[in-house]
Amino acid sequence: MTAGADGTTTDKTIGGAATCKSPAAGPASDHIAAWTDQYFLKTKAVVEKFGDTRVTYAVFMRRPVVSAPRLAIDWLHKVAAERGTKFDIDLVYTEGKWVGAGEPILYLRGSLVHLSDLETLFLQKLGPACVAAFNAYTMCTDLPNVAFIAMDARHCAGLEMAELMAYAASVGSERAVRKGGAKGFIGNATAATAHYFGREQALGTMPHALIGYAGSTLRAAEMFHDTFPDQPITVLVDYFAREVTDALAVCRRFPALAAQGKLSVRIDTPGSRFIEGVDPTVSYAVLERHVPEAIRGYRNETELRHLVGAGVSAAAIWYMRDALDDAGFRKVGIVASSGFDPAKCKVMAEANTPIDVIGTGSFLPQRWTETYATADIIEYNGIKRVKVGREFLFPK
Template identity: 45%
Template sequence: MDQSTARSVLKESMLAKIVELSVAAGGLAHQTDKYFSHSRRIAEVHGDKQVTYAIFLRRRIVAAVEPALRLLHWHCPEAEVTRFFAEGEIVPAHKKLMEITGPFSKLSEIETLLLQKIGFPCVCANNAYDMCRALPYAGFLDMHARHATGPEMNLLAAYGASVGSEAARAADPQVKGFIGSSQDLTAPLYGAQFGSGTMPHALIGYSGGDVLEALKLFAEVNADTRVVTALVDYQGREVDDSVRCARWFYDEAKLDTHGRSFNVRLDTHGGRFAQGLDYEQSVETVGQWLGVEGEYNIVEKVLGVRAFQLDTANILVDQVRRILFGKGVSVASIIHVRRALDKAGYKQAGIVASSGFDTQKCLVMGGARAPVNVVGTGSFLPERLQETYATADIIAYDGEKRVKVGREYLLD
């Protein structure tokens, strides 16, 4: 079995799990909104009708509807689906994603479950698409699990992110996109057999607060892990601990000679600057990196002249300045650690960055060419739950077009 076929098989198994989890929660009448069950009983008593539903979202998305379609065909295999956008295609706001035709007595109770499975992965797909396009040279690791509510949400979110990532690669062959997940559960959606990750802060605390001791334990016990990553912000010594851990890995343990590679992960708390930086030093660091002097000139270079000029209230400029020069994992901190590793002779060491890498942060990082190799993020999750609300309206009954006032555009 080639790699592409294996990946398809793994993805199929993930889609089957989503249906399995939904079915395990109980029958349709148990899960749907009660008014749909009332409607189903009326249709059964007074005569069924063939109806056509139109489904759309009120915001731009990337189509990621296979989980919903699998559930639809589980409960109503005779339903006919007309798709207007392929999986992974950008869908403008209010545009019909699809039409579904079938018996009202069956589709009525399915509506709630379908909408649950449509909006959420489509918004995740859109966010992942934008993030991957913004930072095409970095790989992304799905770390959303701790922000989800359980396996069904994990699978829906990861499915969306995987679709968005693939769409970004299709749009730009330079995009690396999502390369794995922190969970075994969702790793197959990214073509990996198992989850991957670095180490938690808890392990460093367990090791007496010393990241090097934690790294040694990690490398010894997890001998099958090819990529060994040190989380270097625990003691606030990002530069010193990055170099110290790299020295042990390459010069003392020589783990690179055993086919293993080394990264440092930056996860600096948003309340402080990385070791060796303050605001002024951060501005200087990014300015040198980009060959531009002055913080506002740097922001203009990253944003572009038009965006900079349109932001007359400096709202966007201030947000961008925080990402470039501020506390936490900034562009400046990544450059700062990269330079320290290079100066110490460890140019082969990679940098993993995490902490708030949403679309905006990825756009700024990409605009500044921040030297990050991998981004660990769960920030493709929708910022607001309202973003995920899909809507379904019946637009035809037994072939006769009919829809509520205000939704006539769905008849087209």
């Protein structure tokens, strides 16, 4: 994705109507009333009766975010076109920019009659995307040499959220690439939103269900290769709790792919057990061998679990890397998944964990209350007026 290809990240003032055919386009103008807060509808009726006025909204969030306004702005222009009006948008923080807590992301100007009933839906399309973009940015920045795949769709509440989150990941990723040279998100799991990552198709090979269907990890790999002979393979290896044994069996079955770097193993071990060959003692030993500084110093319980605990820990990944290298499969990649949120990515970075790719949907906001964007009118027909306590929203 090239951020700003539609102009929203390069122009301070955005005008005109955009065509939106995606789920994030939201309800058409004649359905907005059914989905917006009732007091906004009553406000609209009052203003229609007593006379319209031109207003300016300041839109902000209460926590730091990365600006991801495109889908929200596209929707506003779509509604404006349907209603035969125009909204002027002064985008203070263009797409991909860091926004401080309480700082207006944009100023929205137009008819109060036409804007009053849009606030509910507009804010829904802005806040969560900005928080998810922030999370994606921090994850990619902490692990600049790791490629990420967005696997969030299954965790989303419907198609509109799925699009918002994919878009957000692409925005946060692009910032990490631009600011720090990170690899960032190289793709995602669903074709409908692959275009946000500059792709025509989605990424992915096999879920656990295919392993269960095949009856063995090796057989699943063989079936996949027979069906898609020209594609690289990423094989899940945790189904039978034989992560190392099954990984090596697949490598020996496909030595050419392994030597060409077209074979990867994916570890998705649940937090209820350690990977094959690992226990707490082994976990500490493997990190002591590779990154002793990672386990010397204060760690809270969550950080310690990410380092040496059950599931997909830093120690587990180091252990797998050693096993592959010792068997001569140095070009076989390691894909890690299972709860790779910003906190876990930070710990993985501190342990210099040898991950090639992370598949994750955990850039989704974890505290939904932090995703609430707020819009306050700060000007009526050119006269500055805002509720007491929000004077900070006036343009500097």
